[in-house]
Amino acid sequence: MNRRLLTIAMILCFGAAAYAVERFPPPDLPAGYQKPVVPNLPPRSEAMQWLDAALLAGAICLSAWLSIRLRSRAGLIVLTAACVAYFGFYRKGCVCPVGSVQNVAAALADPTYAVPAAVALFFCLPLILTLLFGRTFCGAVCPLGAIQELVLVRPIKVPAWLEHSLGLLPWVYLILAALLAATDVTFIICQYDPFVAFFRRSGNNLMMIVSFCWLAISLFVSRGYCRFFCPYGALLRIFSRISWKRVAITPSICVKCRLCADACPYGAIRPPDDAKLSDLVLARRRLIAMIVLLPMLVFAGAWACSLLREPLARLNGIVELSEQIRREDAGLASVRTAASEIYRASGRSVSDLHAQARAIRGKFTARFSIASMPVELRLEVLAGGLAGLVFGLKLAQMSVRRRREDWAPDPARCFSCGRCFKYCPVLPDGKVQELLE
Amino acid sequence: MSENRPIHCGDGKDDPAGATPGGKKLTRREILSAGLRGAGLLGAAGLAGMAGSSSAAGDVVWQLDPYKCIQCGNCATYCVLTPSAVRCVHAFDVCAYCKPCFGFFDMVSAKPDAGAENQLCPVGAITRTYVTDVYYQYTIDESLCIGCGKCVKGCATFGNGSLFLQIRHDLCVNCNHCAIAAACPTGAFRRVSRKNPYILKTKDHAT
Structure with missing residues (x-):
């Protein structure tokens, strides 16, 4: 019997395409036999995606409220940890606004390409809220930024020239990612995602190595990915420049003690500039x-x-x-x-x-x-x-010089992390706190 | 603060502190900034609306078309999950219940008995059960399956092709861009409607 079946199989398979061929007729199975049923479980429900988008908007607004109104670094840390837990470990870092740029680019190039509504929302919500409140999304909500915020142990200072040159990388990355997504080549941002393999605790070798390297880098370079790589950050930078409200270091007046600049691990606080007319x-x-x-x-x-x-x-x-x-x-x-x-x-x-x-x-x-x-x-x-x-434009922007009276965060580079609040000795009534010891 | 406004203004930046002096007339810079803000709001919303409008038909998830699959083995290795969210599924309606199953036995080995050394599946996820003297039932334990497609290849080459790979949606995290899709040599991965998320092999298709 075995040999006969084998022969039939051999005869049938030669000359036939190697797939989707019914070579053997359906068998006469005994009357009492029940075919097993394979359950096909449905995906996560669509409503959950709307919940994700609502949570994203809520978290960004909460982050804005904590950093602009309440000025609470502790509150921001709690929110950061919650966002790492939810958007990172629970939702496994996907969909993220950073990657959604590619979907939008692909949809612009090919009108038949379907962008899920939740992805479109993930793309535009942080942009719109950054126009209103500055980079509060980066500060505590984005799981990629939040994880770097939490693991930072000893920030090293990046010299200004390096900061400015590396600051161009996000633009290059954004343009490259948009080009590759629009041409349907690959989604490069997702392929080299810095932390997604860590959030999932699994992934292919490349992703694991990339994740491990970024984790090691973020121990010492404060938000290395956000500052020198994040393609979505490039967009948020310009949006944050013209934001409606933004974080202020001092609750009332600046006494130019520069404590805030020392506290900022991102080098985002600019000194006063008393530029002369010449x-x-x-x-x-x-x-x-x-x-x-x-x-x-x-x-x-x-x-x-x-x-x-x-x-x-x-x-x-x-x-x-x-x-x-x-x-x-x-x-x-x-x-x-x-x-x-x-x-x-x-x-x-x-x-x-x-x-x-x-x-x-x-x-x-x-x-x-x-x-x-x-x-x-x-x-x-x-x-x-x-x-x-x-x-x-970067070169042009660097040659613009403006008079500045106070120490103030560069709106493009400030992540609204709130570290400077604690170090500002000025009280809301304008009096200077007595420094103990 | 505002009496020291710079002489030139061209970059659209607002005062970094964001402190608009109360009751003061708006400066050129502030008007420019507000204008740009409005343009940015419209732009972001418009872009998202344009991108999102094509998805009005409904939400989508990833799935692989078993009729395009060539069992290259990428599904087992490229998925962001380990083990992969792609598993082998058995279409019992298509199966011929062969006694010597080419998806079950490693035909290189001489003896077609169900010993582990004779099985094709590297993780022993297929169970062979007796139905009649000539017919045997093959059941896949999906919790063990790694989606390597070895059995699928055997069945597709010599049998009816009743074994096939599918993304299991209880496992799949529905990545923005499926990592296996990027690596698939035949473009078998595509986005399908969330309401109908499987591309199953049925009797009608086995032609």
Whole structure:
């Protein structure tokens, strides 16, 4: 019996596609036999996602209330821990606003791409609330920021030049992530998420290593990810600059004791600047020079990125596999990779794979029409131009000089963590607290 | 504070302390800032609305299409969860109840008896039970399964293809972008409606 079945199987399987074939007729099972039923459990209900969005908005508002009104560092720490527990460990760090940028970019490029309503809310709620209250989302709510806030033991001071240069990385990362999401190559922010493997206590080797490194870094570099990497933070920085309300260090007046600046681990508190008129004139001249430089930087960025189309497309698994198979077929690769062997053995055609890879490469060119005029836009060139623009604007911004009377947080870099409150010796009535000892 | 306003203003920044002097006339900078704030609010809401409007059909979750699956083994290794949220599912309506099951036995080994060394499943998640002299039932213990797809490959190559992989939604954390989807060589992963989250093999499809 065994051998007969085996022979039939062998005969049937040759020449037939390797999948989805009913080779054997349904058996005559005995009358009393009951087929087992496999339960297919439903996913987490949709209502829970709305709850998540509501909790996110609530937590940001609470963080704003604690930092702007109540000025309570202790309250903020409790909220931080609660947010790590809920958004981090319970919700396993996903969906997060940081990653939602990619969904929005993908949806803008491809109108048929469905962004779940909860993801759209996760994208816009922190942005809107940052416009109102400053970066209170970063301060205590974002699980990625919150975990760094909690594990910081000994912050090292980052020199200003390094702070400014590394501060450009989030922009580069944001533009790159948006480009790769819009072209359907990959969601790079999720792929290199700093803490999600830690929240889940599982993940592939790469994610585990990345998580472990970021945890080790955050012991000494205060919020290294937020300051020098977070692509969503780049957006929040500009939004925070023009926020309606924001954290104030002193409850009434500044006595210029600079205790707050020493307390801030992020170097976000700027000293007073009593710039003379000649300084301001010089600064303005430098600003004009930078603005003149701006178009050149835009062109340089666009040109540099126009060379990156193929390397970027290769980040996609399908494109990479298709290239590998092409190399192997042309005799350029000496060994076949495991992925290529598996694909070839699957019975699917190689030309099908090449077509898929071509489709992904094709997404780098956006085609649309303005007033019935067909327009072709190379997205990588657009991204490069944007990167150049960001570099230029950063240089321009650095050459702006303004008179400042008091020690005050830079709204773009202040995370509303509330560490400075405790160190400010001024009381709400304007009197200075007697320093004990 | 405000008598020391700088001579030039061009970057749209407000006074860092955010302390608007009470009853004072609004400065140019403050008006600019308010304008930008309004634009930002509209922009963020508009962008989210544009992105979210395409999802009006309903919410989506990840699922893999078993008819596109080539059992490459990525499901077991690329999932952010260990063991993977992808498990093997058995469609009993498609199964031929073969006595020598190609999803169960490692055909390289000489003896087709149910000893562990002869089984294909690396974790022993498949149980073989007697039904009649020629028919045997194969049941998957999903709590043991790691989603490697070895049995799926055996069944698809020599049998009816009744064993197939599925994302189990009680385990899946529904990542923003599924890590296996990014690694899948045939694009078998796609977003499906939350109301109908499984792509199951049934009798009708086995053609």
